[in-house]
Amino acid sequence: MNNNETFEPTIIGFTCNWCSYRAADLAGTARIKYPPNIRLIRLMCSGRLDPTFVFKALASGADGVMITGCHPGECHYIEQNYKMLRRFHLMRRTLQGFGIEPERIKLVWASAAEGAKFASETTAFIEEIRQLGPLNWGKSNGHFSGDDKPPMLEPAPETPEEVPA
Amino acid sequence: MSKTTNETPVTNKPKFAMYWADSCGGCEIAVLNIHEKILDVDANFEVVFWPVAMDAKYKDVEAMEDDSILLTLFNGAIHSEEHEHVARVLRKKSKLLVAFGSCACEGCMPALINLSSKSEFFDTVFTTATTDNPENIRPQTSVQVPEGEITLPKIYSVVRTLDQVVPVDYYMPGCPPESHQIAAVIDLVIQVLQGKAELPPQGATIGAGNSTVCDECTRKRNVKHIKKFERIQMIEPDPEICLLEQGILCSGPATRSGCEAKCPSAGSPCIGCYGPAEGVIDYGSRLMTAIASVIDSNNPEEIDAILDGIPDPAGQLYRFNMAGSLLRASKAAWKSNGG
Amino acid sequence: MTQRITIDPITRLEGHGKIEIFLDAEGNVANTYFQVPQLRGFERFCVGRQVEEVPLLTNRICGVCPEAHHMAGAKAVDAVYHVDPPRTAKMLRELLYSAFYVTDHATHFYALAGPDFVMGPDAPVAERNILGVIHKVGLEIGGKVINARKAGHTVIEMIGGRKVHPCTSIPGGLTKGITKEQQKEILELGKWAVEFGQFSLKLFNDIVLGNKEYVDLILGDIYTHRTYYMGMVDENNRINFYDGKVRVVGPDGKEFVKYAPQDYTKHIAEHVEPWTYLKFPYLKDVGWKGFTDGKDSGIYCATPLSRLNAADGMATPLAQEEYDKFYKTLGGKPVHQRLATHWARLIELLYAAERWVELASDPEIASDNFHAIPTEVPTEGVGIVEAPRGTLTHHYVTDERGVATKINLIVGTTNNYAPISMSINKAASSLIKKGTVVTEGLLNMVEMAFRAYDPCLSCATHSLPGKMPLEVTVHNANGEPVEVLKQYC
Numbered sequence: 001m002n003n004n005e006t007f008e009p010t011i012i013g014f015t016c017n018w019c020s021y022r023a024a025d026l027a028g029t030a031r032i033k034y035p036p037n038i039r040l041i042r043l044m045c046s047g048r049l050d051p052t053f054v055f056k057a058l059a060s061g062a063d064g065v066m067i068t069g070c071h072p073g074e075c076h077y078i079e080q081n082y083k084m085l086r087r088f089h090l091m092r093r094t095l096q097g098f099g100i101e102p103e104r105i106k107l108v109w110a111s112a113a114e115g116a117k118f119a120s121e122t123t124a125f126i127e128e129i130r131q132l133g134p135l136n137w138g139k140s141n142g143h144f145s146g147d148d149k150p151p152m153l154e155p156a157p158e159t160p161e162e163v164p165a
Numbered sequence: 166m167s168k169t170t171n172e173t174p175v176t177n178k179p180k181f182a183m184y185w186a187d188s189c190g191g192c193e194i195a196v197l198n199i200h201e202k203i204l205d206v207d208a209n210f211e212v213v214f215w216p217v218a219m220d221a222k223y224k225d226v227e228a229m230e231d232d233s234i235l236l237t238l239f240n241g242a243i244h245s246e247e248h249e250h251v252a253r254v255l256r257k258k259s260k261l262l263v264a265f266g267s268c269a270c271e272g273c274m275p276a277l278i279n280l281s282s283k284s285e286f287f288d289t290v291f292t293t294a295t296t297d298n299p300e301n302i303r304p305q306t307s308v309q310v311p312e313g314e315i316t317l318p319k320i321y322s323v324v325r326t327l328d329q330v331v332p333v334d335y336y337m338p339g340c341p342p343e344s345h346q347i348a349a350v351i352d353l354v355i356q357v358l359q360g361k362a363e364l365p366p367q368g369a370t371i372g373a374g375n376s377t378v379c380d381e382c383t384r385k386r387n388v389k390h391i392k393k394f395e396r397i398q399m400i401e402p403d404p405e406i407c408l409l410e411q412g413i414l415c416s417g418p419a420t421r422s423g424c425e426a427k428c429p430s431a432g433s434p435c436i437g438c439y440g441p442a443e444g445v446i447d448y449g450s451r452l453m454t455a456i457a458s459v460i461d462s463n464n465p466e467e468i469d470a471i472l473d474g475i476p477d478p479a480g481q482l483y484r485f486n487m488a489g490s491l492l493r494a495s496k497a498a499w500k501s502n503g504g
Numbered sequence: 505m506t507q508r509i510t511i512d513p514i515t516r517l518e519g520h521g522k523i524e525i526f527l528d529a530e531g532n533v534a535n536t537y538f539q540v541p542q543l544r545g546f547e548r549f550c551v552g553r554q555v556e557e558v559p560l561l562t563n564r565i566c567g568v569c570p571e572a573h574h575m576a577g578a579k580a581v582d583a584v585y586h587v588d589p590p591r592t593a594k595m596l597r598e599l600l601y602s603a604f605y606v607t608d609h610a611t612h613f614y615a616l617a618g619p620d621f622v623m624g625p626d627a628p629v630a631e632r633n634i635l636g637v638i639h640k641v642g643l644e645i646g647g648k649v650i651n652a653r654k655a656g657h658t659v660i661e662m663i664g665g666r667k668v669h670p671c672t673s674i675p676g677g678l679t680k681g682i683t684k685e686q687q688k689e690i691l692e693l694g695k696w697a698v699e700f701g702q703f704s705l706k707l708f709n710d711i712v713l714g715n716k717e718y719v720d721l722i723l724g725d726i727y728t729h730r731t732y733y734m735g736m737v738d739e740n741n742r743i744n745f746y747d748g749k750v751r752v753v754g755p756d757g758k759e760f761v762k763y764a765p766q767d768y769t770k771h772i773a774e775h776v777e778p779w780t781y782l783k784f785p786y787l788k789d790v791g792w793k794g795f796t797d798g799k800d801s802g803i804y805c806a807t808p809l810s811r812l813n814a815a816d817g818m819a820t821p822l823a824q825e826e827y828d829k830f831y832k833t834l835g836g837k838p839v840h841q842r843l844a845t846h847w848a849r850l851i852e853l854l855y856a857a858e859r860w861v862e863l864a865s866d867p868e869i870a871s872d873n874f875h876a877i878p879t880e881v882p883t884e885g886v887g888i889v890e891a892p893r894g895t896l897t898h899h900y901v902t903d904e905r906g907v908a909t910k911i912n913l914i915v916g917t918t919n920n921y922a923p924i925s926m927s928i929n930k931a932a933s934s935l936i937k938k939g940t941v942v943t944e945g946l947l948n949m950v951e952m953a954f955r956a957y958d959p960c961l962s963c964a965t966h967s968l969p970g971k972m973p974l975e976v977t978v979h980n981a982n983g984e985p986v987e988v989l990k991q992y993c
Binding site for chain 2 (some may be wrong): 508520524526534535536537539541542543544545546547549550551552553554556557560561564565566567568570581585649650653654657661664665666667668669671672674675676678680705722768769772773774776777779781783785792855875877878899905906907910911912914
């Protein structure tokens with residue numbers, strides 16, 4: 001069992017350009033501290049979030065993914081954050097089918113003025129993931145096969161092939 | 166009695182091989198369903214390895230020179246040590262290795278076992294309603310019988326695609342690939358042999374279209390507003406209108422074209438056997454995106470209620486593409502793999 | 505000290521198989537093991553799926569006979585939802601199924617079995633295949649077989665939506681019907697199929713039954729077992745591939761049990777051995793007594809021969825004539841000689857073609873009433889059909905949403921796993937004795953014991969060698985190979 005106290009989660013954050021990325025900026029300029037475990041990727045809109053990005057993050061070593069967008073009704077592109085909301089729900093259900101805790105992905109609505117909220121939600125999420133433990137996706141218990149020839153297919157030594165009738 | 170030798174008749178025809186790993190034989194039947202065209206295969210190739218049809222053994226393929234087989238069609242996914250070994254051997258001996266059919270390209274339906282751990286897999290099979298197994302026996306890779314030791318190949322709990330084991334030259338999707346597509350590919354290969362055409366770039370998907378099934382489907386399409394997902398047996402769908410529009414979860418929007426949309430034409434939703442469209446690396450994610458776009462709600466509770474109409478998202482979104490997806494298998498399956 | 509002969513892999517089987525033959529110190533066969541080294545786990549990965557998808561999933565158990573799995577699955581999901589499909593839907597399903605039987609039995613007979621009889625088991629290897637058959641009896645034959653397959657697959661696609669892995673059966677019926685034009689085309693193809701069936705039986709009569717050597721081979725003891733026989737019958741105890749009850753007769757030919765699909769767990773159980781991934785079904789009421797035949801062993805057989813033995817006759821006139829001739833020639837019911845299965849298969853082909861015509865002539869077959877919407881909560885259901893290779897059972901349990909929670913499948917060839925093992929053992933034991941030199945002819949005769957059961961996958965290209973690729977490696981007591989025999993096409 002991993003020692004959760006020394007485990008440093010790796011979190012990928014997808015932020016939308018108009019609201020939540022600016023919230024992150026605001027947290028920075030206001031010197032509001034939050035842990036460095038999150039790496040932010042900026043999208044023009046949360047509606048750009050393709051579930052491919054989330055699954056790639058988890059399959060490539062992330063322990064959690066945070067998705068942020070404008071508050072409902074405030075999307076710069078009118079309605080696209082709702083599309084992301086629906087994808088988010090479907091993603092959580094799908095992850096559950098794979099045995100991944102749905103809480104490893106989190107959705108936060110944050111406006112450009114909510115730097116403090118951005119920082120506190122991020123901090124809370126990092127702690128939740130620390131408690132869940134590392135994901136270590138795709139690591140087998142054992143390896144597939146480094147050998148070219150499994151035992152039962154060893155070639156026989158050369159033998160005469162003609163058969164007396 | 167006639168004698169045999171292991172000398173195969175020497176011909177100048179290029180060599181052809183077809184192998185089945187964790188497959189059902191449907192790809193072999195699809196090849197047969199090119200009917201008279203099979204004579205063109207015979208006229209232009211020498212078949213040197215096709216376990217379902219002729220006797221060449223693994224040892225014979227191993228003894229062949231590297232790159233001596235011009236074209237190998239490999240169908241079936243990689244599920245056991247035996248499949249893996251033959252895949253590696255055929256890669257060495259073949260100039261062109263084609264991942265033929267959905268199993269080899271992305272795992273196909275048998276890759277759904279990737280959602281179970283090895284023990285869940287074996288325990289279920291060996292304790293079914295009619296299984297008489299009081300000692301709770303499970304098959305073993307090595308067993309001592311009174312006369313000696315006999316072996317079975319190890320079965321992995323994570324099914325893999327062909328290109329997760331060896332590099333692949335071309336991909337031909339479909340479960341199985343449609344016969345008219347197979348015939349077209351055979352024609353192309355024969356033309357290449359005769360110097361009349363060029364091979365497509367390596368790594369290409371052949372025998373399929375570049376768009377999605379929706380483009381080939383003849384049903385009428387309008388803007389979709391889904392308030393409820395229906396089970397096909399519970400409604401009488403209109404035969405002229407898009408199935409997804411009527412609430413039937415049709416995978417057409419995410420599935421590569423090439424099949425002539427046979428299933429929706431027959432009243433059954435597309436289930437995705439032709440795999441992802443060009444450029445897509447995770448089929449299920451794209452299907453998820455398409456579904457999310459057509460759900461007609463912005464309210465979280467209502468969205469959840471609508472999504473209750475998709476009771477098995479992992480299975481419904483990754484029906485054919487589990488092994489070739491980004492996540493590939495469940496946590497439990499990964500943990501028990503190799504054990 | 506034990507010698508051993510390994511045959512690996514066996515081909516023309518759905519999946520892979522291998523045989524281990526152990527010799528005792530005298531050089532006689534001590535035991536044989538027929539191992540199936542493949543397991544895909546349908547009984548596990550269909551769990552958690554929406555139940556109406558399971559007939560689509562189980563299609564992929566076998567790409568040669570997906571129609572069989574689709575039909576068994578369709579009947580199982582009807583039962584799960586407690587819904588009775590309209591008459592048109594049942595007829596369309598049986599029509600698809602009849603066309604499929606013609607295609608499938610033709611493929612096996614001409615490409616696999618025929619060459620042994622047309623060319624002879626001792627014929628030169630290079631000629632013992634469909635090409636040899638064509639050269640001997642004419643190019644016309646190859647064309648007829650291709651046309652038989654084409655005709656069958658045309659009907660399968662019209663009703664089933666696709667040529668391989670049909671998609672139109674759902675709980676309560678089908679997703680589509682056929683038009684009057686399609687009905688006409690299907691009927692014409694059916695009439696051709698009846699002629700093809702008669703032609704095939706005549707071919708068998710002229711070439712096989714007209715040759716004393718072959719008749720002796722068929723009647724010989726090497727390929728004879730006295731087991732129980734299983735097949736599905738209608739209410740008149742005539743063979744029906746699509747619907748009815750399962751009837752089992754004993755080695756003496758008398759009815760042992762007749763059960764409805766939902767009662768199958770009372771009568772069938774599956775034995776497990778650690779050296780193979782496949783299980784061995786047997787009759788619960790008799791019990792598993794090991795690999796032996798006879799009245800006291802629960803081993804049963806499910807093949808065309810079994811079906812003819814288990815029924816009182818055929819439901820169509822031309823096939824009934826052939827049925828009578830069959831038993832008259834072979835000395836009465838039941839027939840225990842496994843090679844007679846090839847003949848029984850052709851009689852079934854003719855019946856399937858006649859049934860094709862019957863169904864396609866029915867005025868209701870093109871009606872619009874092809875689906876009944878289920879009204880009850882889904883729970884549990886069993887669907888049984890006769891697959892070409894044996895009785896096929898699908899059993900699904902679901903939750904109240906109709907999501908599968910438990911799946912049990914007993915597949916056609918699986919029924920025959922124990923009989924095939926016994927046939928291989930008997931053939932090997934009869935042929936390999938002290939001092940025997942293992943020859944190419946021996947390999948073919950062991951092969952013939954196996955091939956009569958038409959193990960699930962047959963491959964039928966015109967260039968089929970008609971010969972199971974076999975390599976026999978004989979090891980001495982130190983495990984060093986002393987002889988390697990290979991047979992090629």
